[in-house]
Each structure stands twice: as structure tokens, then as C-alpha cells.
Amino acid sequence: MAADTAKGTATQLHPDVESVVLSEEDIRGIVTRMGDEISRDYAGRNPLVVTVLRGAFIFTADLLRAIKVPCEVDFMAVSSYGNGVKSSGVVRIVKDLDTKVQGRDVIIAEDILDSGLTLSYLIKLLQARQPNSIEVAAFSVKDIEGKQPAVEPRYVGCHVPDAFVVGYGLDFAERYRNLPYVGILKPEVYS
Ligand SMILES: O=P(O)(O)OC[C@H]1O[C@H](OP(=O)(O)OP(=O)(O)O)[C@H](O)[C@@H]1O
Numbered sequence: 001m002a003a004d005t006a007k008g009t010a011t012q013l014h015p016d017v018e019s020v021v022l023s024e025e026d027i028r029g030i031v032t033r034m035g036d037e038i039s040r041d042y043a044g045r046n047p048l049v050v051t052v053l054r055g056a057f058i059f060t061a062d063l064l065r066a067i068k069v070p071c072e073v074d075f076m077a078v079s080s081y082g083n084g085v086k087s088s089g090v091v092r093i094v095k096d097l098d099t100k101v102q103g104r105d106v107i108i109a110e111d112i113l114d115s116g117l118t119l120s121y122l123i124k125l126l127q128a129r130q131p132n133s134i135e136v137a138a139f140s141v142k143d144i145e146g147k148q149p150a151v152e153p154r155y156v157g158c159h160v161p162d163a164f165v166v167g168y169g170l171d172f173a174e175r176y177r178n179l180p181y182v183g184i185l186k187p188e189v190y191s
């Protein structure tokens with residue numbers, strides 16, 4: 001089955017993927033819109049885009065090219081999921097920023113907001129470094145019934161269903177990050 005037939009270039013669906021949530025074309029539209037919103041809001045400000053590795057690296061690479069105002073980027077690596085599909089409940093900093101955050105307009109770029117644990121932790125951590133402002137650009141937010149997200153991102157790309165999704169940077173056990181679309185992983189792959 002094809003994951004994306006836009007422009008007639010069909011991408012083969014990975015056999016471990018149950019269904020496609022966002023095609024390559026959907027993703028392009030989402031990131032362009034987010035870039036436009038950020039460009040409008042940050043005109044004349046030179047924001048520092050903080051990427052949360054590893055998952056957000058592909059989203060950030062696209063987002064930066066969609067931002068039309070001067071901006072900088074730095075990388076932080078944190079981990080909360082270990083190798084599984086459930087948050088460990090503990091966020092670990094694996095790599096800190098090299099850039100000083102004090103006085104900067106920070107935009108945290110995240111691939112997915114699920115439990116919100118990672119973003120809540122990061123916002124607190126970066127807030128303590130006294131930025132001028134701090135906002136979140138989340139490519140995707142997982143809709144969990146009966147649960148309000150712990151963090152309200154200023155920029156939201158899309159909402160994804162309450163299932164384990166992979167692709168466009170999102171992994172399971174470090175696999176599937178390279179899929180150009182976002183899809184739901186077949187439960188038998190991780191159970
Ligand atoms: O809202 P939460 O429940 O905290 O989940 C979101 C976080 O989980 C994933 O990271 P992970 O810890 O798997 O590391 P990775 O980015 O290296 O894949 C994802 O990339 C987000 O950073």
C-alpha cells in the first residue's frame with residue numbers, strides 16, 4: 001500500500017505500520033503554516049529555536065527553513081521513554097545547550113507532546129535560566145481522552161490519535177525515524 005501518492009511518487013508503506021496519520025504532503029503543509037506563524041510573531045526578534053533531540057531533529061530542520069526571520073538553533077537531548085512505548089516518568093538530560101538562554105526569545109521545538117512530561121520538565125529547566133520569553137512549537141499533540149495536556153504549546157502542528165506513532169523523527173526503539181510520513185505502529189510490533 002502507498003503512503004503518499006502526491007506528485008505521483010508513491011512511498012511504500014512500511015510493513016510494521018498499520019495506517020498513515022500524516023502523509024508527506026500533510027507534513028509539508030503543517031510545517032509551512034507553523035513557519036509562517038512564527039515568522040509573523042517573531043519579526044525583528046532573532047529567536048533561539050531549541051530542538052529536543054532526538055525525535056525533533058527532522059521537524060526542526062524543516063521548521064527552520066520555513067521560518068523567514070533571522071533565528072538561531074541549538075540542541076538538547078533528553079530521554080524519557082528509554083526504549084519502550086511508555087514514559088519512564090523520569091526525564092534525563094543527555095546533552096545540554098551550548099547557547100546562553102538568558103534574555104533570549106526561546107522556542108522549544110518538539111516532535112510530539114504525549115504525557116507532557118518532557119516539555120513540562122524542559123520549560124521549568126529553561127525558565128530558570130531567565131529567557132526573555134519561552135514558547136513551544138509542537139509538531140504533534142496526542143489526543144488522550146479525558147486528559148488535558150500538561151502543557152499548552154503556542155504553536156501546534158496537528159493532533160494525533162492515542163496510539164503509538166512513528167516516522168518523521170518519531171521512533172520505537174530507535175527505529176522508524178526515517179519514515180517520511182507519520183503512521184500508527186502495529187501493536188504486535190511492540191507487545
Ligand atoms: O510528552 P511525553 O510523554 O514526555 O513524550 C514526548 C517525548 O517523548 C519522545 O522522546 P524520547 O524520550 O522517546 O526520546 P527521543 O526524542 O530520543 O525519541 C518524544 O521525542 C518527545 O520528546
Ligand code: HPA
Nearest residue numbers: 114163164165166170171
Ligand atoms: O507515540 C509516540 N511515538 C514515538 N515517540 C513517542 N514519545 C511519546 N509518544 C510517542
